[in-house]
Amino acid sequence: MKKLMLALASIALMATSAMAVTPTEVTDMKIKAKEKAGIVKAKISIKHNMFTYDQAKKKGVEANFITHITATVGDKVVYDASTSQFLSKNPLIKFVFNGKKGDEIKITYTQLKGEVFFATKKIK
Numbered sequence: 525m526k527k528l529m530l531a532l533a534s535i536a537l538m539a540t541s542a543m544a545v546t547p548t549e550v551t552d553m554k555i556k557a558k559e560k561a562g563i564v565k566a567k568i569s570i571k572h573n574m575f576t577y578d579q580a581k582k583k584g585v586e587a588n589f590i591t592h593i594t595a596t597v598g599d600k601v602v603y604d605a606s607t608s609q610f611l612s613k614n615p616l617i618k619f620v621f622n623g624k625k626g627d628e629i630k631i632t633y634t635q636l637k638g639e640v641f642f643a644t645k646k647i648k
Contacts, residue, residue: 564623
């Protein structure tokens with residue numbers, strides 16, 4: 525019984541690690557983040573086709589759109605949004621948060637297929 529439980533735990537661990545997705549750094553995302561009086565204004569532009577189910581069907585391709593966007597500074601989440609096919613092609617996202625110059629902002633987004641992409645930039 526003990527061996528069976530260990531085997532099942534091992535299988536569960538392998539399945540979990542196989543599902544983990546390694547984020548890929550992208551160069552087609554523009555990030556502007558400027559601090560003034562302790563407030564950082566961030567503007568993010570992501571190049572993405574954002575194919576909805578209908579558009580994909582018409583073009584004969586697979587649907588693929590951004591499903592989740594997160595912005596972090598250090599360990600702190602400063603922006604988090606779940607999205608769907610309503611988001612426009614090449615979305616532009618703006619938000620503000622408390623921060624300081626020199627910190628690094630990291631933008632991460634997940635596509636419908638489960639692929640994860642990120643980009644980083646120092647706050648000016």
